[in-house]
Amino acid sequence: MEYCSIMLCFTWCILALSAADRAADKIVIDIPNNITAGEEYSGSCTLKKDDVDLYVESTEGSGCNLTHGNIPQNAQKIDFNLTCDSKNDSYTAVIECHSSEAYCEETINVIPKPKITTKPTNVTTMVGLPVTLSCHVKGDPNHYWVGWMYRDSIIQEGEQNAISTARSTRGTHHYLTIHTVKESGKYKCNVYTIKGPVHQVPHHVTVKNDKTKPTPVSLMDVIYKLLFSDFSSEEGSKRQ
Template sequence: MEYCNVLWFTWCILALSATGKATDKIVIDFPSDIIAGKENSGSCTLTSGKDDSFAVTILPEKKCKKEVKHSDYRLNFTLRCEDGSYNAKIQCDASDHLEELEFKVIPKPKITTKPTNVTTMVGLPVTLSCHVKGDPDHYWVGWMYRDSIIQEGEQYATSTARSTRGTHHYLTIHSVKQSGNYVCKVYTIHGTVDETTNNVTVENDATKPTPTSLMDVVYKLLFS
């Protein structure tokens, strides 16, 4: 009986010890991909309790600027990383524990084409182009006219063409009716990161007959 009690006591100690170790950890909360130049928030949480030596390190240190706010069990931080494509690492370090999380920095998408100014006639089609350098899986493009998002349909069509240097985003106006500005906007999860405005000017249709005066009508009736 005493032997069983000893075994039971030993099992309890081991169980409590194992339970303590299971909960004694650091949890890092941060995205796996971030856009360069944009501020991103994260945190390191020490589940076992307060640790005055709790700290966070970003590697490589010179690539990303950080701001840290301390609390008893958690470190809240913000990161803003330099432009480029590279991997970085977060290290959350307590006195007896170290947890790491690797994340990827994605270059900020940007428009590389200059604004286009097009002059055309009423009713003719026009295609505008907006070339964006960046990973199209991490941004999207929207075309706007008079502060409204353009929807595809009878009046408009959009298309894309990828190349080694980026992606061409096209807007086709099937039949231009009036002059106006068409804005190409590039978005990420952080909002608008770049935009360019293209101007379309409509001239009078040169093939349209000029108005006939009353004297011309009288002349044709009398002498033709």
């Protein structure tokens, strides 16, 4: 019985050391789980063990390009860049990092780059009236956001402006309502991803002043008033 206990303990220790050794070989892939097509992302593979060569493979997702510099011998970390082409729909790509004793893979989602389908517009209105501008964006709204700008400043929602959205099967409509337009200007609809701005469309708003303007007076009208205004006043006084 003692012999069996010793053998059992010995076997357990061997398995524990083997598991610990495998755990030490763990590879960690660092890259966002969701990326936007057409944009370059930086990533890395890190090996948690000394004196073992590390490699990184190209992605399995078609349309993606993975690049890296020269990999030195016994490298424990590899930095790489990943760029995936745009398609009509989202798709997945797989990154593989492995050494002679360890392996790891990471599946990432490639999201189509958002695009504004609305064309630039020209709106003419009167002073003090409300104006609503529209910006239709094709793409996943969970992976982009829209910022309206006026004179290079982001428009904040408040008493003067209202911002709203409405989804459809073909994309998302983004609306900006200016409750009281006071002057002409250019309003820009900007689409951003985590990498920065990707698309912009301007809308021109022209404001016409609704104040009553004096009717143009000709030279003959001026002479007539000068000659006959006094005569009319004198006749009126005589009648009184």
